[in-house]
Structure formats: structure tokens, C-alpha cells
Amino acid sequence: MDVQRLESIFDNMVNVMDKSKNDIFSISEQSRQSFQEMQTEIAVIKEEISRVIDEGDNLEDLTRHSRRRLADVSKNFMNYSEEEVRKAYETANDLLVRLSVNRMEEKQLRYRRDELDRRIAALLETIDKADHLANQVSTVISYLTSDLKKVGEALETARQKQEFAIQIIQAQEEERKRLSRDIHDGPAQMMANVLLRSGLIEKTYNERGSQEALSELNSLKEMVRNALLEVRRIIYDLRPMALDDLGLIPTLRKYSQTTMEYEKGTTIHFVNNGSERRLEPNFEVSTFRLVQECITNALKHGKSRDVWVKVEWLRDTMNIVVKDNGKGFEVNQTKEKSFGIIGMRERIELLKGEMKIISSVGNGTTVLFRIPLQENIIVE
Structure with a gap:
């Protein structure tokens, strides 16, 4: 052939x-x-x-x-x-x-x-x-x-092949939706503001002179710098390479450090208790995304300056706590289309775990995850 x-x-x-x-x-x-x-x-x-x-x-x-x-x-x-x-x-x-x-x-x-x-x-x-x-x-x-030619060899029946293809398509679409939302909420709006501000600078120069225009230009440079940082964050968020090589805990440490570099004035306090273990790649990715989404929400929506991340390893359970000192929100009044929370609930259901959100306006937010560690997901 x-x-x-x-x-x-x-x-x-x-x-x-x-x-x-x-x-x-x-x-x-x-x-x-x-x-x-x-x-x-x-x-x-x-x-x-x-x-x-x-x-x-x-x-x-x-x-x-x-x-x-x-x-x-x-x-x-x-x-x-x-x-x-x-x-x-x-x-x-x-x-x-x-x-x-x-x-x-x-x-x-x-x-x-x-x-x-x-x-x-x-x-x-x-x-x-x-x-x-x-x-x-x-x-x-x-x-x-979806590269079904390679996947097909691992499937025993046509039914399995069809179900696997549908899962691939759904995963791709969900990731595209998330990336689309990130770009729309971040760089796209920032670029639109840059366009508006550039027109304002020209008008300011004509009406108020070069000094006022220079001040507006400095503000525009800061806006472009923020847009660049947001683009870099999105690229990094797509998938940190350390996750495959080093595992969950080192990647979370690296992600915390990188986020602090991008978000000046922000401190992420990361603590790991217990003996960490390597888990199945998909399991580690889903867990990483849960913590990542919590940190992103704390900084972006909660306007937090400090975020505490604690990972605790027990014999058959992994507990994760992500706490911030941001604006907080009323949990019972969360919008139905709050994609971040919806995404976290979907991920924790796939992990067969539990999630609890504690928050109120002005008192920050605490998110608790309890994830069972089944024997078939632990990599020796």
C-alpha cells in the first residue's frame, strides 16, 4: 500500500x-x-x-x-x-x-x-x-x-472510532471557543482602544499642541505594552511545555512565576504539601487548567494583588485551594453564561471531583477542589 x-x-x-x-x-x-x-x-x-x-x-x-x-x-x-x-x-x-x-x-x-x-x-x-x-x-x-488515520488503529470497532472522533471535535471546538473569548476580551478590545486613541492623539495635537499629544502618546504606548503582554499570556496559556516534561507541580510553580512577571505588583503564594505524584497527561492538563482559570479570574475579574494556591496530596485524594483578596462576587448571582465557571465545572466533572466556590462582594474569592486519585491515573 x-x-x-x-x-x-x-x-x-x-x-x-x-x-x-x-x-x-x-x-x-x-x-x-x-x-x-x-x-x-x-x-x-x-x-x-x-x-x-x-x-x-x-x-x-x-x-x-x-x-x-x-x-x-x-x-x-x-x-x-x-x-x-x-x-x-x-x-x-x-x-x-x-x-x-x-x-x-x-x-x-x-x-x-x-x-x-x-x-x-x-x-x-x-x-x-x-x-x-x-x-x-x-x-x-x-x-x-482530526488525524483519524492514526487513531483508527487503536480502535476496535466502528462505534468506538465514531465516539472518539466526536470527542476530538468537541475538545477542539471548546478550546477554540476559549481562545476566541480570551482574544476578544483582551487583545481585540485593546487594539480597538488603540485605534480610537490614535485618532484622539491626532485631534489633541491639532487642538492642544504637542505637549498634550505627547502625554496621550505615552498612554497609548502603555496600552500597546499591555496588549503585547496579554498576547504573550494567551500564547503561554495554550499549553506550557513543562507540563509534559516535569509534571503538574513544577508547571504550576513556573506558571505562578511567569504570571507575576506579566502582572506587575501581583504576588502568587504557591504551597505544595505532601508527596507529589505524576498523573496521566490528560489528568494533569485538566488539573492545571482548573488552577489556571482560578488565577486568571482572580487577576482579571477580581483585580487581586495577592493569590494563594495550596496543593495537598493525600493517599487517594488531591485537594487544591485557590484564594484571592480581590473584589469578590455574589455566587448566587453568577451569570448563566459565565464561561470560566462553566468550564471549571465541566473539567471537575470529567475528573470525577468536587468544586466549591466561596465568595462575597469585597471579601475576595476562595475556590476549593477535591479530586480523587484513582490507581489507573497515577503514573509510577
């Missing part, structure tokens, strides 16, 4: 599907644009139909009146002058022509409206199909690009 040939075919297939997904997305976007344009056009047509109907009703009343006038003139033409008779005939004929044109215009407008309704219905169906197809293609691409 030519493995390289198979990999080439596999890559080409993924590229074709990716291009197809982009084409489907373009079709969907074009259909949405056409839908908006048709919606605007049909609104105008409906207003025109209403106007034409009102005008037609008025013409119909005038036509009936002119017909009665013409009938009266015809019946008693001896009592009217030739000019009055001619004018009565011309008025009746003119109104009849205008009414006929009005009815024709109404008919054309109604036909155009009905045609747009049919096209809008067809467009909505096209958009739904395109979105559904794009989602299906995205799922297939994610499945194919």
Missing part, C-alpha cells in the same frame, strides 16, 4: 471539500443578499399597490359620476350647448381610459408581488439547504482533519 499516495488523495479530498464549503457559504450569502433586496422591493411594491388601489377607487367614483352626467346630457341634449355635450363625452372617455390604465397597472404590480413572493420562498429554501449542507460538510472536514 502506497501510504504517501493515500495521504495525497486524503489531502486533496479535504481541500476539495473545504473549497466546496466556501462555495456553499458564498451561495448562502448571495441568497441572503438577494432575499434582503427582494424584501425591500416587495415592500415598495405593496406601497405602490395600495396607492394604485386608492387611486382606482377614486377614478371609479369619478367614472360613475361622469356616466350619470353623460346619460343626463344625452337624454336632455336640447337643454345643453354643443360645448357642454362634447365636454361631457370627453370627460367620461378620459376617466374610462385612466381607470383602464389604473387597473392594468394594479394587475402588473400584483403579478410582480406574487412573483417576488414565490422567489422569496424559493430563496429561503435555498438558504436553509445551503446552511444545512455547509454544516454537514464542516462536520465531515473536522472529522477527516
